[in-house]
Amino acid sequence: MSPRSSRLKVLAIVLAGGEGKRLMPLTADRAKPAVPFGGIYRLIDFALSNIVNSGYLKVVVLTQYKSHSLDAHITKTWRMSTLLGNYVASVPAQQRVGKEWFAGSADAIFQSLNLVHDERPDVVVVVGADHVYRMDFAQMVDQHVETGAGCTVAAIRQPIGLADQFGVIDVNPQDPRRIREFLEKPKDPQGLPDSPEEVLASMGNYVFSAEALEDAVRADSDREGSKHDMGGDIVPAFVRDGDGWVYDFKDNDIPGSTDRDRGYWRDVGTIDSYYDAHQDLISVHPIFNLYNEAWPIYTNYGPHPPAKFVHGSGDRVGHALNSAVSPGCVISGATVSDSVLSPRVKVHSFSHVTKSVLMDRVEVGRSCQIHRTIIDKGVFVPAGVHIGVDHEMDRARGFTVTDSGLTVVGKGTIIEG
Ligand code: ADQ
Known part of the structure; x- marks a missing residue:
């Protein structure tokens, strides 16, 4: 001051x-x-x-x-x-x-x-x-x-x-x-x-x-x-x-x-x-820098363990690239890129999450593809489901698709496998 x-x-x-x-x-x-x-x-x-x-x-x-x-x-x-x-x-x-x-x-x-x-x-x-x-x-x-x-x-x-x-x-x-x-x-x-x-x-x-x-x-x-x-x-x-x-x-x-x-x-x-x-x-050199400790952004997200990246089925290594992955997340044999994951997100084997925002406790089953999608809290994505890949399909499932081609899955949405 x-x-x-x-x-x-x-x-x-x-x-x-x-x-x-x-x-x-x-x-x-x-x-x-x-x-x-x-x-x-x-x-x-x-x-x-x-x-x-x-x-x-x-x-x-x-x-x-x-x-x-x-x-x-x-x-x-x-x-x-x-x-x-x-x-x-x-x-x-x-x-x-x-x-x-x-x-x-x-x-x-x-x-x-x-x-x-x-x-x-x-x-x-x-x-x-x-x-x-x-x-x-x-x-x-x-x-x-x-x-x-x-x-x-x-x-x-x-x-x-x-x-x-x-x-x-x-x-x-x-x-x-x-x-x-x-x-x-x-x-x-x-x-x-x-x-x-x-x-x-x-x-x-x-x-x-x-x-x-x-x-x-x-x-x-x-x-x-x-x-x-x-x-x-x-x-x-x-x-x-x-x-x-x-x-x-x-x-x-x-x-x-x-x-x-x-x-x-x-x-x-x-x-x-x-x-x-x-x-x-x-982005690699972020335009908004959350790492500035001289002007911290305060929050509280609960008592979660560190994020974990593990081998899933078929010996694949779970990994994330150009992404922010919060505590409590487990990436198991899946690929996450250019995405932001809130605490307790789980992504299972053979799945790909790209350019997406997944909120607290979202769980992505095996062999899913999630692209340019925002998924609100607690949604379970059953095995094999693709979101943000075919917008007609997204609309048919009741998701919101913006004019610019982003898909949004609201809180509490039940997705059929
Ligand atoms: P808007 O954001 O469109 O424009 P408004 O919807 O009134 O204006 O929201 C301003 C803030 O007030 C928001 O934080 C909102 O949550 C809050 N707010 C709105 N109604 C409220 C209410 N009844 N009680 C308490 N909080 C309320 C405003 C200005 C513009 C300016 C833009 C910048 O009116 O002049 O350019 O913000 O984004």
């Missing part, structure tokens, strides 16, 4: 109520921030690790949609010593006042203002829970304090073709830290003056002065026509008042980062981007 921001009282709020429709079927029975990622993590571990590594230890996680496994993960993994008044508290929507669930992310904060009052922070850091990246929020808080802003939005350049998934920021050319216009998910945006094929996108991470945030979500709570959304309503209101500022993520300096992974940020909102982010982890 930098010296300037260390004198402030900071409360971190993690918005973790997203439904994640575009990640179906992985979000069929869990909130998007609880989706397993990278073998041993859940998506929310990245936001929470960034917060904790930034030195902020008072953290409220606002949950809502299918929050059971998210709550369980937070309780198991992120419980802190309360001795110093530090905590990561998971706050479900259904315990708040009012008849409705949270209408939108701003309503979630509005309904949780009592938590802000309890803490009396100077500054509130509000972050999303479904991105893979490293970021030191203290550096953003420093800028926020230096400019005297009410609201600062973290931003990164993204291809213009993705603009309709993001809040798009236009800055004042005379004062490039001031936002002139903020358009939430525009259909036809302008490119950047120095790079017409890119836009400056909001990362969905904000720093607010506590009072300014409270005033804004209160004013928004009964505003006619508001969707009570941070990106759609609150940030544009600050911008209209001339108090919206931008923090450029490229200025964020993470200890231990490499030339390759500096500035890495992935929105894993779709099956394709979720899959691509896995490939980023396992």
Whole structure:
């Protein structure tokens, strides 16, 4: 934490109520921030690790949609010593006042203002829970304090073709830290003056002065026509008042980062981007480096023995190449390549798993082929089954096949042999 921001009282709020429709079927029975990622993590571990590594230890996680496994993960993994008044508290929507669930992310904060009052922070850091990246929020808080802003939005350049998934920021050319216009998910945006094929996108991470945030979500709570959304309503209101500022993520300096992974940020909102982010982890020189011990990503995956690679039937040696294999896995006489395996995955003799993501306790029987496939927790693949090889067959079996040709097998799927 930098010296300037260390004198402030900071409360971190993690918005973790997203439904994640575009990640179906992985979000069929869990909130998007609880989706397993990278073998041993859940998506929310990245936001929470960034917060904790930034030195902020008072953290409220606002949950809502299918929050059971998210709550369980937070309780198991992120419980802190309360001795110093530090905590990561998971706050479900259904315990708040009012008849409705949270209408939108701003309503979630509005309904949780009592938590802000309890803490009396100077500054509130509000972050999303479904991105893979490293970021030191203290550096953003420093800028926020230096400019005297009410609201600062973290931003990164993204291809213009993705603009309709993001809040798009236009800055004042005379004062490039001031936002002139903020358009939430525009259909036809302008490119950047120095790079017409890119836009400056909001990362969905904000720093607010506590009072300014409270005033804004209160004013928004009964505003006619508001969707009570941070990106759609609150940030544009600050911008209209001339108090919206931008923090450029490229200025964020993470200890231990490499030339390759500096500035890495992935929105894993779709099956394709979720899959691509896995490939980023396992490339020979990873674009996202999980081995950076100076900025650890924390998680908890249970008491599993080391992964094991053994001879299976017919004297074949089980092996894995360009892959991340978690504890508790057994690769027996099978080949695994360019894949990510969560704990307790078993792959049996004569099977080939290529370019795939297998979650906790998936078991692949003998002589199977699994290619460009994501298999959710606990699925058993009977002997001889091919997945990701013939998409017609995959669809006939009830699997999801994306336009880009990835196959996804949902949790609890029973596969006929
Ligand atoms: P989206 O991700 O599309 O865009 P949203 O669906 O509101 O916006 O999700 C933002 C975060 O809030 C996610 O972490 C989600 O889980 C959480 N969330 C959503 N509704 C919630 C609720 N009712 N209660 C608690 N948490 C909730 C946002 C911004 C864009 C920005 C992109 C970056 O609106 O401006 O560009 O993030 O990915």
